[in-house]
Amino acid sequence: MTQPSPSQTNQASEPAYLQRRQERIRQLAAELSDRYPSPQRLTLEAGCGHGHFLTAFAENHPHAQCMGVDLVSKRIRKALNKRDKRDLNNLHFxxxxxxxxxxxLPAEHALERIFMLFPDPWPKKRHHKHRMLQPELLSALAQRATPNCRLHFRSDHAANFAWAVEQVVQHPSWEIQTKEPWPFEHSSFFQELMVKYESFTAINSSPTR
Ligand SMILES: C[S@@+](CC[C@H](N)C(=O)[O-])C[C@H]1O[C@@H](n2cnc3c(N)ncnc32)[C@H](O)[C@@H]1O
Structure with a gap:
């Protein structure tokens, strides 16, 4: 389970923390500029873990530019190994x-599809603020998303799933889409461990881009 984000503690306002954060953002921006010299429409997996799902998605969708982001270095190293073994040049982690x-993310790029698969459920009420799908994240994603960008969410944790649906229903930029089938089936690392799970797709309805 991931640790509470420093942005949710007092540490977030300390100058040394802010400086390190700015430096991390600068390094991410430099890597993104190297990786994508021209404007791209990206498929993002938020919290991609070991990259099982996105590697299979990229292999099956050679025209999609796929990007997985995760907090844990070891998982990203494993994901990059998978990519390299398959020699996929439309996939990065x-x-x-x-x-x-x-x-x-440089301004010329936009998200056309987002997957959020089995995010940590943070079951205790006092920890709900650490759940990934927060209203602030939905706003940040909508600002960088194409109109009609799809957000695909899946969870084995019934309470977390209901909570995520509620966040989306209450958000002005996203609408739950009930008619579309799940776009691509391939078990993520966590899905392999689960017997039951639920999914939804939401569409970015804000005309920002
Ligand atoms: C339960 S795992 C699921 C991994 C993968 N999606 C799967 O289904 O196998 C949740 C992942 O989200 C990552 N994560 C949690 N919060 C994150 C954040 N704010 N930014 C990036 N990754 C995050 C964790 O490091 C962890 O790898």
């Missing part, structure tokens, strides 16, 4: 926090 990665 980066170590970082999703919020920082979104800030680093």
């Amino acid at each position: 980066m170590k970082g926090s999703l919020h920082e990665w979104l800030q680093a």
